Amino acid sequence: MSPDPEPVGSPAPGDRDIREITAIMSLSLRIGELLLSSGAGASDVSAAMRNVAWACGLRGFTADVMFTQLTMSQQSSPEEPALVQFRQVRYREVDYGDLTDVDHLIRALLAGTIDRVEATHLLNRISSTGHPRPRWSVTVALGVMGGGVGMVLGGNWLVVAVAAAAAMLVDALQRQMGRRRLPTFYQQVAGGLLATLIAVGVAATPADVSPSLVVSTSIVMLLAGVNFLGAVQDALTGFPVTAGARILEAFLATAGIAAGVSGGLKAADLLGVDLGPLHPGAYSTTHLPVMVLGGAIAAAAYSFSAYAPSRSLVPIAAVAAVAVAVYVGALNRDFGVAWSSALAALLLGLISYPVAARWRIPTLVVVAAGITPFLPGLSIYRGLSLLATDASAALLAMVTAAAIAIALSSGAILGEYVAQPIRREARRLESKLAGPRLVGPHTVRGVRGLRRRRATKRVADPAPDRGRGSEPPPSP
Template identity: 60%
Template sequence: MAETTNEIYRTMDLALRIGELLLSSGAGASDVKAQMENVAYACGLRGSTSDVTFTELAMSHQARSDEPALIQLRQVRYRQVDFGDLTQVDHLVRDLLAGRVTREEAATRLKRITSTGHSRPKWSVTLGLGVMGAGIGMVLAGDWVVIGIAFVGSVGVDVIQRYMSRRRWPVFYQQVAGGLFATLLAAGIAKAGLDVAPSRVITASIVLLLAGVSFLGAVQDALTGFPLTSGARILEAVIATAGAIAGVSGGLTLARVLHIGLGTLDPGSVRFADLPMLAIGGALTAAAYAFSSYVPYRALLPIAVIGALAMAVYDLAANNRVGTNWASGVAAVVIGVVSWAVSGRARVPALVVVTAAIVPLLPGLSIYRGLALFGAGESSGLLALANAAAILIALSSGVLLGQYIAQPLKREARRLESRLSGPRLVGPLSARAPHLRRRKRAPE
């Protein structure tokens, strides 16, 4: 047991710093709360409580009923998502729970993780995002010209957003600029007379702008009993997506003023690639996004395989008249189930795998379709945007359902059911589980 006030504060500070990095990297509030309490338990602090909101973490401990509680707060400062750092922190928590490192060693490792820069240069990340756009172009049955232009569009969006981020522009305006650039690029191609479908170029470019990570965390929080954090995350995701929509809408309006015809989309006329190209495009998109998010190299191939599998499942379901929403949900469930086993073998958190694997399924096409129909004065554009929102919900809830199905219900997890509020996408189930297993193996 931690015996002094100073030791208690040291333990809570370590737990809060770990929770801050997990929350800023997109982990759900239930995962963050569980790992904060696991860290405290592993460091000898019993009876601590923690609370998670969108921008603040709190932890308290009351040694005796006649003594005041010790409370620490920490503000969450969001930064660029780095799944490499997230993976290292996940390993750090597991080492701490297993007793392989002390609290002081864990604090030193954490400081080294947070103070070290990204593991890859920025130019390689930008190229990776370009490859992701090219993969989306393949998914949409684009030819090599479309794939090349989609690569350029995604690179351009990332360069613009990095420039604006360095000058501390709010995310909303970064999203507007990205959507505007993608649409104007398509307008320029149409004006040049190239035989390229502008919708594919715009769709491939704006997938980068869709808030897949935020929606995944928001739905997980809503399903696991954190409505306040869920509402804040949903609002953040909606504002970010609204920025992308505003940018695309502005680009379509400007193109119309300049008498550049980008065409409209009939909801039933969209054609995806055939299965082999669809699977290759899904694999390339998922692996490229993972690379750009600093996922360790050892996990890129498994993520690519899961991305290809998800697109194959989606194609099979969609061709059997299941519907786009249900096809997306079924593919997301498969991602959730498979990622549970793959993440353990690749030694990365499940959150890393599922986030990258769902990127090819994000509804960029539905968003563009809705905006194009709106621009043509068609009321069905609202239905297309509502369909995009339904796809995002299906993807997020499907991934979590897959995790619920995949995670084994062990005896020690049942005993600690009150401490668990859902499947863990980051970190182990509980700090006490290893102790129970060792006790079971001990000789009589």
Template identity: 55%
Template sequence: MSERGEVYQTLDLALRIGEVLLSSGAGAADVTAAMLEVTRACGVHNVTADVTFVDLTLRHQPSSDEPAAIQVRRVTRREVDYTDLTEVDHLVNELIAGHLTRIEARDELARIVSTGHRRRRWAVTLGWGLMGTGVALTLGGRLVVCTLAFLAACAIDRTQHLMSHRRIPMFYQQAAGGFVVTLIAVAAAATPLDVNPSRVVTAGIVMLLAGVGLMGATQDALTGFPLTGSARLLDVVLNTAGIIAGVGAGLTLGGLIGVGPTTFTPGDAGLAEAGITVFGAALAAAAYAFASYAPRRCLAAVAFVGAVGQAVQVAVDGALGGTWAATAAAVTIGAICYLVAGRFRVPPLAVVVPAIVPLLPGLDIYRGLALLAEGKDGVLQLASALATALALAAGVILGQYAAQPLKREARRLETRLSGPRMVGPFRRSD
């Protein structure tokens, strides 16, 4: 390829693909690999890539005596759409396999990003509500608690949706979500209903934590992208601080009107309780995937993986404690996702993120905030939540490393790339 204009068009195609992947939560290593494979498939070699949290850069210099062609694309925030992510992933693999030309790939990418979501907005809101119900079930909630968790999750989604249309920063969206769910729990506690409001608040916290992107930040830090990882981690910290601020404000308001926060400690789960917990995890994982526009064909797989992860967590928790239980569950989820995602023709990222949602440390965050609201020391509980979240993110990636040798093509690719692929090409183009 000698025409400079064609080189620029190839770089532009690769950057647009990278933007979709990065804004969907893919790690910087995966985005880099995908963009470089796209340029190679289009006949442009000697390309280097630079990925940050907000910018993608590609440089092409065919020889030392020619000026470099440099293109930069600013990454815009997009609502996560796993259907778009899956279609872009298929597009990349089709292009690498030679089944699409560059022009065809460009047209197909334009169609994918311009057609909008495939699911009605009211259905997405109901999906978030079912996720809240599933999380409440994992906490042992009864009918009233599950109903309140459903309503709270729907209210959070509608509140954040309206705020996002007005371009209000995510920190304030998270704070508003935390405040809304706490108000609903406080209002329920002020009624004669037999309800434990802590479970409602915890379900809302888990819903808000699901979108903060800690796994992507951890993956970037582990795979040699410290700048991108640091930026993502700061974003995670700010969004989590928004949740803490909103829930804390709601608990303070509840204390002012005489409705104090309550806490609970889950007892030893019997056979029936464990079964309900596993079912709740499967429901929460599948509902999150549905609300994130995942293809319908993978919802059963997401539910299965989420249930297996929760079962491992329940089995290990009594013997080794919460953090190690979360680690074991995350490793299991990472390994299973790496092996089964291909059977459902979706990238592992679209399965692994929903599957770990029921394991997020919403309970520890609530306990810490409740103690602080009572004037006690809740730092230990908040630190435990941070440790659990990091264990989940690192455990998923470790599980992918453990399963990676079982796929010959992936093993061959990983000899020159920096980690197991969550999304992007799984076979070499040259």
């Protein structure tokens, strides 16, 4: 008896396989696109794409990450042609809320609680849903961040208020320019110019406000979008092409800030307005509580402006406060600005890993927000202001700014490298040192590990099942 014919219009088995492979690759690429656009490193994006494809049952594939393009290919056998898919990453907007949701999606997919179809539906919902906060609240949050940075730099309450207003005006200007699709370089030029002109206007009044601190805080607000973390991480993990592209992007954005500030300083000279000497702030233990509070406010406000989950704001503020305290302590002991920044970033990376795991957010969210108070806005302004009078001092200030940026990024990444094995060994030590439990197991993780070891032993040495009340023989 001949088998029943295939229904008319139904795909052949090979076509069904190709469609499933294509769907898996498309899901992996879309997840990689969202992670890369949110500032994740190329190694993290590549690992996430491979994990998603593997969890969905795809084998014989490769995943490649470039700065503006993601590629996946799959070849079932050497005799068959390879399937290749590309995805362009052109529009970049940091949204830590979407980043957190995608991180949870990946974990659920790897755990087997959802399948590929459910993951695709969840990803469609994440990518099609707008921001959870109104845009005006983001502008206000950036103003609060500017005020917090002003507190870190040692400004008085008037400096904090002017810095907050300047940050909100700069954000409003850049938002209008972004709607007209102007490149980021010109937005940075306009932001730096507006911040300097606001400082010039303040200097023309009898108000007791340091124009240099106003410009410095506004520059930090602009630098917050320049993600050096991803560039340094890509360079350290073997993605030189992507690292070079990110460094070039960061360099152009920083050059735009420098051009805008330089134009504002030239306008001050033409108008005859003296911006006064540069007062970098008094870094001493007497101002430590104010600086710690300012760092916490700045970090929490930046994470709020980047749409981070509300539950993460308080932990991020606490981590940033501890980092600022370490930074001030190291600076008071003559470690230098670069080494103090590196030590603070190292501690930030160490603390961020367990904090992120505890509050169910990606570590990138904690680290990127925590380094905001340390960004080298003051050094950049000092270098630009001294360019016309003392070229050597200006060059030294710009080199210091570059050293601070590299120290922050490399220190935070080193902290992540150290934190992961420390946490793993701490769990093992806790299991060994824990006292005898009269009821219940030590930890859920320990029970899972025991089950895995028993299952492995049964596969290696099958034996008849013991009775319900019997116990396995003790290990030697």
